[in-house]
Amino acid sequence: MxxxxxxxxxxxxxxxxxxxxxxxxxxxxxxxxxxxxxxxxxxxxxxxxxxxxxxxxxxxxxxxxxxxxxxxxxxxxxxxxxxxxxxxxxxxxDASSKVHKKVALHFVNAEVSPAVKLHGAIVSHVLSELDVSCLPADLPEFISVDLANIDVGHSIHVADLVLPKGVTVIAHGTNQTVATASVPAGHVSAEATATAEAAPAKAAAKPKK
The missing domain is CATH 2.40.240.10 (Ribosomal Protein L25; Chain P)
Structure with missing residues (x-):
């Protein structure tokens, strides 16, 4: 720019x-x-x-x-x-010297994850940016966080991210949590609903002795 x-x-x-x-x-x-x-x-x-x-x-x-x-x-x-x-x-x-910069995180594919699709979970974004180090030519506009495989009760951490070539995360002592998936209180998952609906039909179909 x-x-x-x-x-x-x-x-x-x-x-x-x-x-x-x-x-x-x-x-x-x-x-x-x-x-x-x-x-x-x-x-x-x-x-x-x-x-x-x-x-x-x-x-x-x-x-x-x-x-x-x-x-x-x-x-x-x-x-x-x-x-x-x-x-x-x-x-x-300087083109030959690494720079330190905070880069925004873009969260993608949450809607197709098991957490959201099967359980109606909410994926919470714990971090919105990452502190990275790289050469100026390698500086990304943003870093994608793929949520396609996240399930309920699971989290994505910094170590799980696929970073662009030449980019490293500046560690702050721990493997920070990036996103978590949890089901809101009182929410019934699609999987649980399907199981509940199938139970009466299964009982009716069972032959009497």
Whole structure:
């Protein structure tokens, strides 16, 4: 994704406030061998870009004065109640150095799992993102969590995930739970209903002695 920015010379809260009033958002680029650079971005374009998942989890091509560099969005601040981005931080990336980034999880195939299809269970998403390490070129926009085989009372853990090539999870001491399946209290599964319905018919069909 491409981001257009402009060099910003004036600093301080007053200058930032005037910048926002004019429809721009102050920001900074840091990291690598170069010094930090103060920038300004189109506030409306940045606000809408932040709504896209790819903007948070992809390497961005940030262009200043016709020169492009690869960066990651590292942080941003929103106004408490206005649709306004107050500030944005970007970090330069080196193609040969690994980056650490939180990547969103996409949960798929829950509707065909035994837990949901046979037992009417609810699959709870315990994690919504993973902290990963990889080269910039290998950074995925998201990681899929296949729920097709999950059954009631079972869980999917980080170690069960199929990760994209070149991507490793940054461990936090335990094999974290990603998703679990459980039946709501008072809910009767399709399997139990079928068994209950079949019982009277079976009894009626049984020959008398």
């Amino acid at each position: 491409k981001v257009i920015a402009f060099n910003r010379t004036l600093q301080g809260s007053g200058a930032s406030r005037r910048l926002r009033t004019s429809g721009q958002t102050p920001g900074i680029i840091y990291g690598g061998a170069e010094a930090p650079v103060m920038i300004a971005l189109d506030g409306n374009a940045l606000y809408h870009a932040l709504k896209k998942e790819a903007f948070h989890g992809s390497i961005l091509d940030l262009e200043i004065d016709g020169k492009s560099q690869q960066v990651l969005l590292r942080d941003f601040q929103m106004h408490a109640f206005k649709q306004l981005v107050l500030h944005a931080d970007f970090q330069r990336v």
